[in-house]
Amino acid sequence: MFYVTFFLTITLVIYSVFVLRRERTEKITKRISLIKGEKNKFLDNSEMIKKENKKQSFLEKWSKILLLKMKKIFESKMKEKKVAKIEMKLMQAGRPFQMTPIEFRLFQIGCAILFPTFSGIYAVFMEFSTILIFVVILSAFVNGLIIPHLYLKSKIKKRNYKALRELPDVLDLLTVSLEAGLGFDAALNKLVSKKKGVLSSEFQHCLEEIRLGKLRRDALLGIKERLLLKEVKTMVSNILQAEKLGVGMVKVMRVLSQEVRQQRKQRAEEQAMKAPIKMLIPLVFFVFPTLFIVLLGPVLIGFVETFSK
Template sequence: MQDVLNSIMETFLGPDGMIYIAGVAGVLLVAIGIPIILVKKSEPLDRITRERKGITLADAEGEQLSKHGDRNQKLAKYAQYLDPQDEEEMSKKRKMLVRAGYPHKDAVRTLQATQILLGVGLLALGAVYTLFLTTDETPFYHKVLFTMIPGLAGYYLPNYWVNKRVAKRQEDIQDGFPDALDLLLVCVEAGQSLDQSIIRVATEIEPSYPALAGEFLMVAQEIKAGKDKPDVLRSMADRCDIKDITSFVTVLIQSATFGTSIADALRVYAAEMRDKRVMRAEEKANVLPTKLTVGTMMFCVPPLLIILIGPSLHGIAEALSGNGGF
């Protein structure tokens, strides 16, 4: 079968047919990858552009969500097949997607559709490879693996991508949280209320920490909508799933409950967060020599041994082979 395909390609494309096919595939991959690379969640100049147009951050977020909702209208007709029927599973997936930065209501449906399309598409590619590019001498279990592994990989890759997004987003939030606390403390001490301070912090940190800015903005919008402030703060802690955020929410709730100064609580907690960030940096710096040692052992020691011992071994081998031994 492979010989037949090669002869067909040589007939239509000449002897360099495989090179042409590889080139076209490379161009398609580049064409698909460039839009993904160019899409950025937030740019440093976005805020300046919005301020010139008189658009607030909340309006920009709402416009983005509405556009995404319009794109997913085509999936609404397949909702009964794509949405999980188990409420617990639905809640678990929705929470995972919210933590990954996909808060729109159709996120679970989009994830399910992506899994099905990738699974079926790669399964079809595996079947084509098995039917046309394997020989009769290929074992049967190899053919089954060639067919099934791409399909399984396509089905589970979206979940892997979402989990990586969750970890990356949590890391970004944790890195920017001490700076946000310092700015929040400055706003509170300047005389602004906590709600106004949260909105100002979300606006100011958006270019550097868009994920954390989005969380603060959601808190401000929910408070404006009339929700209870402790419930809103607990929802933020649940969405972020970070110990520092949970402790921060507990501090604010206790400060409001017992009537203590929010500025004093923020001052102490902000100093603690700065110390924890320094400790995390020192921990990474302390682990670095161990990682460098492993790399040195793997890439430096073998060539060094070859350079030092190789000539001696070569001389001994020539002496034993040329002179017939001692």
């Protein structure tokens, strides 16, 4: 019963996130169609949305209304510092499910309410003692608050690992583009068009900020904040220093590429040195006992049979 309710809860939460994401994309398409003056398309979209709204059930409509009201309440009550902190964490995690800080906060509160509720129901059905029920509910409440942050941390870690693996190839492509005579912005455009991944998306975000009027220095410093990697921070710092001192960008990128590849080689050697130690635990606890049983088992059986006679 507990696993069924837990599965239904997670399914409903994920469904609500996708519904909010679809609403946001519909609003964006509306605004784009109005700006372009495509009235007919806008009317077609509005008619389609009306038909979809008619097909929606009563529960879906009220859930949307409730979510919108809760979002407005939290927008008015949440502090700007807290919103900025959650926004930065979401950007570092790659913005999973296109969540905003308000939606993430609602998701966290929903977990903190639903986990203790279903855990308490499960504990009552299992006829636990009062103290044990209280402990189960309290632990479920704490888990409901912590699990969303742990999910973001895991996404940040995976994203940083992907960026670290992509870094040597990205630096090589930038170096080749700069050696071909392109400027730095043009080299970044070439990188974004030719390669997909975490670093290319970050550089695309940087180029969009530059086009909107942000200084190149500030746009590049934003990459350091969104990717928590020492190698990326070193790369951005060297690029900014080379731009400030007037040093040739090609030489800087070539040296950076060599250093990053050397560091990747050292990390691979380090992981290879750790492999025997990691293999020791399964060997001692799983492989060696079975070998001893297979090899010494018949000997022990024969020994016992001879002495029993």
